[in-house]
Amino acid sequence: MTQRRALISGASIAGPALAFWLNRYGWETTVVERAAEVRTGGQNIDVRGAARETLRRAGLEDVVRAATTGELGTRFVRADGSTAAEFPAGESDTEGATAEVEILRGDLAQILIDASMSKTEYVFGDAIAGVEETTDGVRVSFEKGQDREYDLVIVAEGKNSTTRSLLFRGAERAEVRDLGMEMAYLTIPRTDGDVDWWRWYSAPGGRGVTLRPDRHGTTRAVLSRMTHGRASGFDRRDAAGQKSALREQFGDAGWEATRVLDALDGADVYFESLGQVHAPTWSTGRVALTGDAAWCASPVSGMGTSLSLVGAYVLAGELSAHVDHRDAFRGYERILRPYVEQAQDPPPGTPRLANPSTRAGIAALHGLLRAASTKAVAPLRSRMFRPPAEKIELPDYGHLEARV
Template sequence: MTTERRVLITGASIAGPTLAYWLARSAHAVTVVERAPSPRLGGQNIDIRGPGREVVRRMGLEDALFAATTTEQGTRFVDRRGVTIAAFPAGTADSGGATAELEILRGELARILVDASGPDVEYRYGDRVVGCVQDAQGVDVTFERGAPERYDLVVFADGVRSGSREIVFPGEAVTRDLGLYTAYGVLPRTPDDDAWWRWYNATGGRVAGLRPDNQGTTRFSLSWSSGPTGLERAGQSEVVAALRTTFAGAGWETPRILESLDSASELYVDRLAQVRAPRWSSGRVAMVGDAAWCATPVSGMGTTLAIAGAYVLAAELARTDDHRAAFTAWDARMRPFVDTAQSLPPGTPRLAHPKTAVGLVVFNSAVRLAGSAPVRALAGRFGGSDDANLDLSDYR
C-alpha cells in the first residue's frame, strides 16, 4: 500500500482494538469511537484459541495475556449438592477443551489490546456513529456528540446488535435465535470457590456456573431456555426480578447468586443469537467481529473470530490501495472459517439445558461417562471448532 488512509472503527472491545493495532502498523491513521463512557473492564470469562492465539503471538502479547489469565484449571459438572459428576482439565495447547489454555476476562483482554495499539491510535469514548454517507472518494460520518468528519474507510466492530450496522446494511444481517438467555455477574469469593469452572444443571432448562477470575472475586453465569421476552433491553430492576423468578428453587449455589443481586450489581444479560450477513462490506464501509458474524458464546469461537478476522482484514488492506479488492479477498479468506465456527452441533444449546427430570438424568449420565468417545466429542465441541483452518498469511 502506498497511500495513508484515515480509518474510523466503531467499538473498543476485541475486534476494534485488534484491527486498530494492525492498521496503525501499516501507516493508517486510525480513530476508534466507543459508545461506553470509559473502557469496559471486567466482564465474563472468554478464551483465545487456534488462529486467535497465533495473532496475539504476532502482536507480542501472549506473555501479557497469560499474566492476566483467570487461573481456571478446568471444568467440573456438579450436582445440586456440589458433588462432581465429571471433570475436564483445561487444555494444554492452542485449542481444545471446555476450559482453554488461555482464559481471560473480556475487559482485561480489551485493556491489553487498547494499550498495545499505541499512541498513534485515537480512542474516543462516550460517542457513537449515527450517520454515514459515502461517495467514490470517502465517507462522511455523523456522530451523536462529536462534529461530523470525513474518513477514507469505516469499519463497524460494535457487537451483535450493532446500531451502526443498520445504517449501512439495513435489514441485511439475519439473526439465528438460539432460544437461550444468559446473564453474567460478579460475586464475592468464598473459601469454597476454587480454580475450576463449576457447571450445574437444574430442570426447566436452567444452568448456573461459577468461574474463577484474577481479581479476587468469582464470576457467575445463569443461562435458561426461553422464548424472546425482551429482557436483553430491560432495566436492571426488571432483570433482577426475572432472574429471581426464573431460578427460584433451582438449587446448588443459585440462592447465593440471587441474594447478591441488587440495583448496583455488575450484571449483563443477553439473548443468544448468531449473525449471518450475505456481505461484510459496502463500498468503503465494512463490519467485523460480532457485528458481522456473531457465533455466540456456545460456539467457543467468538473471541478467536474477532481477533483473527481483524488481523486478516488489516492484512488485506495493507496489500493494496484498492479497498474493494481488499474487502473481497478478506471475505474469501474468512467466510469458510466463520461458517465452520457457526456450525454448532445438532441440538446445541438445547441438549445442554434439559428441561425435564428425565432429560437431566440423561444429560448427567452422559457427562459422567467422561472416558467414552461420545463425551470426549461433547467436551471438544464445548471448546469450539478445533478443526477449522484459516490462512493467516502475513502482510506482503
C-alpha cells in the first residue's frame, strides 16, 4: 500500500500525540506550528482515566510519570495562609483534585514530540494559509513555506483556532461558549515558604489566586476572576494592558496576590477567557478537527489533556482502520462524541459555585470542603473531584501495527 501522508496543525498535546499514533500505523506525518519553537511553558495539567491507558499502550507511561511535578495534593487556604481543607493527591487513574499524574503542559508536549520526532517532520514558525481539495488529496498553502500535498489535514490547535475559522464556515462553524471566567497564568520564583501542595485561595469578588509546584525550581501561579458577563475590555494582544488590569483587579485580594503581581513585569503571562467549543461536525472533506479546536471543555472540566490524548488515539486508529477517510471520520465522532459531551457537562454552577463573590460564600465553600475532606463523606469527595475520564471503552487498534 502507498504510504499515506497527513498534515497536522498544532504542536502542543493533541498534535504530537496524533503524529505518534499515525506513525505507529505507518503514516507519514508533518506537524506545522505557528510558534517559532516548542512552547515549553505552561501550567500543571493532569492525565486521567482512559488517557492513562493510551499512554500505557504507547509505552510512554513511565516516561510521563518520571516527569511529574511531585504535587502532594490540594490545599484550600485562608487569607492568613492557614489551611481550610486539604485533599491528598489521588491514588487511582482518575480521582483527586490533584491527579496521581500531574505534569506541566510543556513537559508533556516535549515528551510527545520526542517520541514522534524520528518519524515526523516538525515545521515551526509557519501556519496553514489555505487548503484546496484535489481528486485524491489536498493541496495546502502556507503563510511562509511552499505548497505541499497531503492525503488529509488535521487541525489540532487551541480553543480560538484560526485554522478552524479558515476551513470550517457556515453551518460547519464551531461555537465558542463563554463560561464567565478569566484566568492569567505565569511562572514566578519559588521561595522558602512554598510547599509541594497546590494552594488555592479565594477572595471576595469571585477572585482566586493559586500557587502550584513544578519540577524546575519555580512556582506556577494563576490569577482568576469571575466576569459575570463583563469582558475585561482590553486587547488580549496588549501585554502591558493585561498586566495593568490584573494589578487593578487583584491589588486588594490578599494572601499571595501582591507577590504574584510583583512578578508580572518579568514574566511571560498567558491570559485566557474560559470557554467551551461546540462544533456541529469535526470534519469537512479531507480536513478534521481534534483537541481543543474540536471540543475544548475548558480547564474547569479537569479533562482537557485527557480528551486530547484519547482523541488522538481514536482518530489515528480510525484513520488507519478504514480505507475511506469519510468512514474513519464517522467512526471517530461516533466513538468520541459521548465522551466529549460528558466532559463538557460539569456539575451545575461550575465554575461560579467554586468561586464565591462574598465572604459568606467563601466561608460556606470552605465548610463544604472541610466536610468533604473527612472519611465520613468519601462518596461526596469522589463526586466533587472525579471527572468522567474513564467513561469510554477504548478500541484496540493493536492489530493495525502488523500492517506496517
